[in-house]
Amino acid sequence: MIFTGDELLRGDILNTNQAWLGERLLDMGIFATHALSVTDDLDQMAEALRDSLRRRPDLVVLSGGLGPTEDDLTREAVSLALGRPLELHEDLIEAIQARFARLGMTMHATNRKQALIPAGATPIPFTGTAPGFWVDHEGTVVAALPGVPRELKQMWTEYLAPVMTARLAADAPTGGDEAAVEAGGVLVRKLRLFGIGESAVAEALLDLPWRGSEVDLGTRASLEGLTLILRTHPTAEARAELDQREAQVRAILGERIYGTGDDDLATVLGALLRERGLTVCTAESCTGGLIAKHLTDTAGSSDYFLGGVVSYSNRLKTELLGVDETLLTEHGAVSEPVAAAMARGAQESLGADCAIAVTGIAGPGGGTPEKPVGLVYIGTSLGGEVRVERFVMFTTRDEIRERTAQTGLDLLRRRLLSETRV
Amino acid sequence: MIFTGDELLRGDILNTNQAWLGERLLDMGIFATHALSVTDDLDQMAEALRDSLRRRPDLVVLSGGLGPTEDDLTREAVSLALGRPLELHEDLIEAIQARFARLGMTMHATNRKQALIPAGATPIPFTGTAPGFWVDHEGTVVAALPGVPRELKQMWTEYLAPVMTARLAADAPTGGDEAAVEAGGVLVRKLRLFGIGESAVAEALLDLPWRGSEVDLGTRASLEGLTLILRTHPTAEARAELDQREAQVRAILGERIYGTGDDDLATVLGALLRERGLTVCTAESCTGGLIAKHLTDTAGSSDYFLGGVVSYSNRLKTELLGVDETLLTEHGAVSEPVAAAMARGAQESLGADCAIAVTGIAGPGGGTPEKPVGLVYIGTSLGGEVRVERFVMFTTRDEIRERTAQTGLDLLRRRLLSETRV
DSSP states (O other), rough: OOOOOOOHTTSSOOOOOHHHHHHHHHHOOOOOEEEEEEEHHHHHHHHHHHHHHOOOOOOOEEOOOSSSTOOOHHHHHHHHHHHOOOOEHHHHHHHHHHHHHHTTTOOOGGGGGEEEEEEEEEEEEOOOSOOOOOEEEEEEEEEOOOSSHHHHHHHHHIIIIIHHHHHHHHHHHOSSSOOOGGGSEEEEEEEEEOOOHHHHHHTTTTTTTTTSOEEEEEEEEEEEEEEEEEEEEESSSHHHHHHHHHHHHHHHHHHHHHHEETOOOHHHHHHHHHHTOEEEEEESSTTTHHHHHHHHHHHHGGGGEEEEOOOSSSSHHHHHEEEEHHHEHHHHHHHHHHOOOHHHHHHHHHHHEEEEEEEEOOOSSOOOSSSTTTTEEEEEEOOOOOOOOEEEEOSHHHHHHHHHHHHHHHOOOHHHHOOOOO | EEEHHHHHHHHSSOOOOHHHHHHHHHHTOOOOOOOEEEEEEEEHHHHHHHHHHHTTEEEEEEEEOSSTTTOOOOEEEEEEEOOEEEOHHHHHHHHHHHHHHHOOOOGGGGGGGGEEETTTTEOOOOOOSSEEEEEEETTTEEEOOOSSHHHEEEEIIIHHHHHHHHHHHHHOOOOOOOOOGGOOEEEEEEEESSSOOOOHHHHHHTSSSSSTTTEEEEEEEETTEEEEEEEEEHHHHHHHHHHHHHHHHHHHHHHHHHHHHOOOOOHHHHHHHHHHHHOEEESSSSOOOOHHHHHSSSSGGGGGGEEEEEOOOOHHHHHOOOOOHHHHHHSSSHHHHHHHHHHHHHHHHHHHSEEEEEEEEEOSOOOOOSSTTTEEEEEETTTTEEEEEEEEEOSOOHHHHHHHHHHHHHHHHHHHHOOOOO
């Protein structure tokens, strides 16, 4: 992978494309060995591509440098490194003109250079701002994609991934009942967990005989929980072991596993609510709207999410959620009784079937010895029954807020699983 | 910069070290030209270092691969590439033992290899888990730092940055009144803008004679707006021109500029509210809590943020915000009158001095020819006076939500600037 752009080297932006592409490549069995960010310089870019080709890889992906400005040099660098002169594609000019016309604009003269493609290369259809291209150069696919993440993802997913899959399938030994996408690939299962740490998972799975197994186990931790990654070869035998391993892991970890692949807690909770025909609402203090935000990240969430109250001030806890003032004065806003009253009040005054309520101290200020920064009470209300759990999180403001939001979603998810039926 | 670790290539983690180091290097006048992530393979790593040295840079930073496991190969790779045999440093063994003792543990035999350093290299003191080292190899500083971000940052800041600063100062022409840290450095000013695109900024600044100027102008676009980056040499003359340029840019772009450096809109708005002693509340539909979330990202925001309502359902718009039901049936939830009623209702029923209200269609479903996906009405209420603006955004659900939230914050910011006094 070769990424062009001074902004990657100056630290102006994080290279999210590298991680995204690396993961997609691995899923299809292509192991990335090098990922280079290189400055916007024609000779450096051409040298980087030549160095990459020396290693005779299956694929070199270039990203960025396909725009119309003087700094956009990927077309020229590929031309120089491969010894393939640039050719003007009239149909690309038309496509670029059509894009400008859709936006009610006229194409600039500088955009004409975006229709230049190295000889023998195939243009990649584009919906964004820049056409990409790819060419088979002495057995290596050299592909140039845009640097804008949305455009790169679309071009990879809709165009280049199928191209690479077909090539891998053609190279792989024939026979077997695996799907084409797996012919040269890796079988991957991702299980998503919440409410359990990496070491606890390792301990829980200790009794499984992983040594000598064809299944490789990895974990990845984030604020959205833990991802357990099971990887193996795409043979029928390894697949059978993978199925067996997954069943064993599921038996041990049970409902800690909330999903697979790229599932997130808010979407999984939403699906459970939809299945059961239930509605939810939120009452948030220290998370300041984050739980509502996560629930509404999913399109169609209005089917089950009615709304929420961000009751940052005590007065709003009383006025909008009906929290008894004496509870606030006697126990303080960050307390179990207030969390319970917020959950009950939200469910009743917003008229939902269940509620998630949060009150806590996200810091960095506002802590006391009795109520330290990171103290959080999370209440859930389901069918009129309210439960509150207490947490103390030793981390930063942002992480306390995010972890609290995810924990709230998970607590209601687990109550729905154990207390309701479809 | 050379980063080792398969996790960077498999997309398991983002390479935040690259962005962090790139920015620190630039601040001291070192332009990173290459940043490579390479797989945990001895030959690949040694080859990467040899390729880097061919370019005769001032500095090659390696990060990662300094642990005690079999995959930790940076010591060996540096030894191989530079032709410097590894030597055991007894004092490092003692330092490692002391670290284990502090944690109440005994040093493992495998940790002994962490005391191996290439001949002629200087160990870098460590507080984390792994010692680093650096060596001047034919005029290039080759430095090996840990991959753990906290350890890398500490070792860079406390040890290697001063080393590099001293070397740059020794190389730089003497004289002048600039501080030592700027001897080889760059002067940087970042201006943050909202509500104006890159091309409009370029057009607005067209009349400034940038050609021949010592000040370099760059832009960076994100959903939080545009960053204008002015860079120049650290001489008294260039600094004077930088001041003049900044004043010219500010005169042209005016209140579109909301801050400097890493300011964000929610924090800037919060500071304005605090200065004026005003409180704010929110009423959100399609942004689902995102505006409240941004306002409460800042510690101490309870001084001016009272709370908000996420009125995803129409019933909550009526019950919690007092939006007239006839408005909803006559104009629909996504309409100018409803945005106005939400802003007024929020300000009144939540008892704040001002309000931001949002209603729109974030998609991907729910659009009609009259009311397409991306149609958003944003209302602001200030001193009882309500204003509504209409937007149509052609992008994804996530981006529509984020841009709407930022626009709401900006609209209130600009009203505060033009309609209120401190």
